[in-house]
Structure formats: C-alpha cells, structure tokens
Amino acid sequence: MKAVFFEKLGGADVLQYGEFPQPKAQSGETLVRVKACGVNHLDIWLRHRTNTPLPHIPGSDVAGVVEKINGQGEFHVGDEVVINPAIPCGRCARCQKGQPCELVRIFGAATHGGYAEYVVVPITQLHPKPKNLSFTEAAAFPLTFLTAWHMLVSRAQLVRGESVFIWGASGGLGMAAIQIAQHLGGRIIAAAKSQDMAKKIRKHGVDDVIVYTEEDVVGRVNSLTSGYGVDVVFESIGQKTWNQSLAMLRPYGRAVIAGTTSGNEATMDLSDLYVRQLSIFGARMGTKSEFEDVLKLVGERKLQPKVDSVFSLSDTAKAQERMEKGEHVGKIVLEI
Ligand SMILES: NC(=O)c1ccc[n+]([C@@H]2O[C@H](COP(=O)([O-])OP(=O)(O)OC[C@H]3O[C@@H](n4cnc5c(N)ncnc54)[C@H](OP(=O)(O)O)[C@@H]3O)[C@@H](O)[C@H]2O)c1
Numbered sequence: 482m483k484a485v486f487f488e489k490l491g492g493a494d495v496l497q498y499g500e501f502p503q504p505k506a507q508s509g510e511t512l513v514r515v516k517a518c519g520v521n522h523l524d525i526w527l528r529h530r531t532n533t534p535l536p537h538i539p540g541s542d543v544a545g546v547v548e549k550i551n552g553q554g555e556f557h558v559g560d561e562v563v564i565n566p567a568i569p570c571g572r573c574a575r576c577q578k579g580q581p582c583e584l585v586r587i588f589g590a591a592t593h594g595g596y597a598e599y600v601v602v603p604i605t606q607l608h609p610k611p612k613n614l615s616f617t618e619a620a621a622f623p624l625t626f627l628t629a630w631h632m633l634v635s636r637a638q639l640v641r642g643e644s645v646f647i648w649g650a651s652g653g654l655g656m657a658a659i660q661i662a663q664h665l666g667g668r669i670i671a672a673a674k675s676q677d678m679a680k681k682i683r684k685h686g687v688d689d690v691i692v693y694t695e696e697d698v699v700g701r702v703n704s705l706t707s708g709y710g711v712d713v714v715f716e717s718i719g720q721k722t723w724n725q726s727l728a729m730l731r732p733y734g735r736a737v738i739a740g741t742t743s744g745n746e747a748t749m750d751l752s753d754l755y756v757r758q759l760s761i762f763g764a765r766m767g768t769k770s771e772f773e774d775v776l777k778l779v780g781e782r783k784l785q786p787k788v789d790s791v792f793s794l795s796d797t798a799k800a801q802e803r804m805e806k807g808e809h810v811g812k813i814v815l816e817i
C-alpha cells in the first residue's frame with residue numbers, strides 16, 4: 482500500500498511517501514481503508530522524538546471504510562467509520578470502572594496510523610461516521626475534540642456563564658475548545674499571535690481576542706473580567722505561557738493543560754495555589770463514552786470541526802510544514 486512514514490528522526494524532509502507492507506487484522510481487529518486523516522501537532526513531535534520502532538507511519542485521526550473484520554461486533558464490511566484514537570488497556574483499575582485508562586495508548590503514535598491507504602485497529606475503536614459529514618470533516622475532530630471535551634467538561638468542568646481563556650486558539654485543539662466552550666455557554670477569550678490571526682479567530686464566535694505578541698495578556702484579561710480574572714484557562718502551550726495562565730485565574734480558578742508546545746519547564750509560586758485556592762488539571766485524550774458524546778454532537782452539527790486545508794498523501798510534508806509555521810486555522814487534513 483502507499484503510505485507516508487519516517488525511518489529516522491528529523492524535519493519534514495524525513496517523511497517518505499512510498500510502498501509499505503499492508504497490515505493484517507489479527508483477532509479482534511479490523512482493517513480500515515483510510516479515506517481521510519487529520520494532521521495533529523503530535524505527528525510532528527513523533528518525528529522529532531519517539532520510542533516507537535522505526536519506520537513509523539503517523540496519523541491519529543482516521544475516517545474510512547471497513548475493509549475486513551476479524552471478530553464480532555456491530556460493524557460490517559463497507560461501513561463508513563471513524564476511529565477513536567484513545568486505545569485503553571482494558572485491564573487497569575480505572576478501565577474496570579469506565580474511567581480514563583492509566584495506560585491509554587494513542588493510535589498513530591503507539592501503533593502505525595492513518596498516513597496510509599489502510600490501517601488496522603481493535604474493533605472496539607470503531608464508531609459510525611456521521612452520515613452528514615464528509616470523510617474529511619470526520620477526520621478533523623477525533624483527537625482534538627475528544628481531548629478538548631475531556632479538558633473542559635470532565636476536568637475543568639466549565640459551566641454556563643463562566644469565563645475561559647484559550648491559548649493556541651487557531652490550532653486544532655484550540656478550535657475544538659472554542660466550539661465546546663460555546664456549546665457549554667462559556668464566555669470565551671482567545672489568544673492570537675497577530676492582528677490578522679485575531680480577525681480569523683473572531684469569525685469563529687469568540688467574545689474577545691487578545692493578541693499576545695502585542696498586548697499585556699493578564700492586564701487585558703483583568704480589564705475584560707472587571708478585575709476578577711477568568712474561571713478556566715485552557716493550556717497547551719506550556720513553558721512560555723504558564724505563569725500568565727496562573728496569573729489570569731480568579732480565586733478558585735482552574736487551569737487545564739494537555740500540551741506543552743513551547744516547552745516543558747515552568748516554575749511557579751506554590752503559595753499562589755493555596756492562597757488563591759487554584760486547581761491544576763492534566764488531561765490526555767478521554768474515554769470511550771466521552772468520544773461517543775462528542776461524536777453525537779458532531780453528528781448533530783452542534784460541534785463543527787473546522788477544516789483549514791486539505792492535502793494529498795504525497796504532499797504530507799507540505800501539510801506538516803504549514804502546521805509548523807502556524808499558518809493554519811483549525812484542522813489540516815490529508816485525503817487518501
Ligand atoms: N494531551 C492530549 O491528549 C493532547 C491531544 C491533542 C493535542 N495535544 C497537544 O496540544 C498541543 C496543540 O496541538 P494541536 O494539534 O492543536 O497543534 P496546532 O494545531 O499546531 O496548534 C498549536 C497552537 O499553539 C499556538 N502556539 C504555538 N506556539 C505558541 C506560543 N509560543 N505562544 C502561544 N501560542 C503558541 C499556535 O497558535 P498561534 O501561533 O496563533 O498562537 C497554534 O495554533 C500540542 O502540543 C499537542 O501535542 C495533546
């Protein structure tokens with residue numbers, strides 16, 4: 482089959498487009514013909530550092546058609562499906578209680594992924610593709626919407642009328658957060674790197690945008706919230722923004738973090754945590770039932786994945802370069 486893979490770590494130039502052995506579905510697995518695959522920042526991290534054996538095919542967000550099934554279940558050959566990229570171990574104490582798995586693996590990181598004509602996944606990861614969504618739209622939501630949902634609904638528990646500040650608002654995760662925060666009735670303040678990007682983000686229905694390269698972010702948040710600060714900060718940037726994130730929280734505020742795009746190191750004043758009674762939540766993907774909640778709302782168009790651009794599989798390096806330069810708004814998708 483045709484696939485995009487890398488045999489050594491490095492820049493986008495290590496991505497090779499060529500022939501790769503087609504995977505075989507083992508017992509309990511299904512072979513899916515990939516129609517579209519979303520690009521995630523994760524795919525870029527992987528070619529810089531991974532413990533996965535090389536060569537590796539990335540790609541966590543797959544929409545496609547069932548080609549073979551090696552086991553029981555509700556799906557048949559020819560069904561249009563999306564893949565839940567959060568693969569739980571099924572055995573740990575938390576899995577037994579239906580909670581997020583302690584040992585969850587990411588499809589496309591721990592396994593070969595969807596930058597290919599075919600993928601193999603456990604049958605339990607399959608979900609029906611909403612009929613009113615194209616394959617491209619269906620490949621533009623799984624990882625980011627599942628994670629953003631887990632962050633805002635389950636971890637930070639944002640509720641109607643509360644304010645949320647979203648870093649990385651133009652990115653895949655950030656755009657998902659905007660949609661979900663709107664759905665929850667939150668008041669949204671988004672970060673943008675330029676006036677031009679601010680204009681694009683404003684179109685997606687946020688209440689306010691702060692250009693973090695030009696403005697005093699914490700000061701603006703304070704003036705927009707009558708001096709109180711926000712209830713929730715949505716973090717995926719890390720090192721460069723963490724201190725501002727904590728500083729803009731009101732007492733009893735919650736910071737929820739799922740990524741460290743700018744780096745992992747941060748220092749903080751611990752007294753701040755107890756004096757202002759702040760909470761910090763980490764988040765990594767979500768549960769099967771959270772995926773089903775998101776899928777239902779996406780199917781009803783109450784949550785709408787935003788497709789920034791579409792590339793062919795042979796142009797994957799260009800797609801990743803667009804992401805690395807931060808030119809995108811929403812999801813970049815590969816059509817296969
Ligand atoms: N834990 C999980 O389960 C999980 C799931 C999905 C994603 N993630 C992580 O979340 C992060 C975002 O993923 P993604 O796929 O949404 O990536 P993406 O589409 O590339 O979005 C990243 C966004 O971060 C912003 N950004 C980058 N550097 C910044 C800086 N120094 N200061 C402020 N903003 C900056 C960029 O927007 P501007 O340049 O316009 O500000 C960009 O839109 C990644 O680190 C990813 O690994 C984690």
Ligand SMILES: [Zn+2]
Pocket residue numbers: 569570571572573574575576581582583584585
């Ligand atoms: Zn588990």
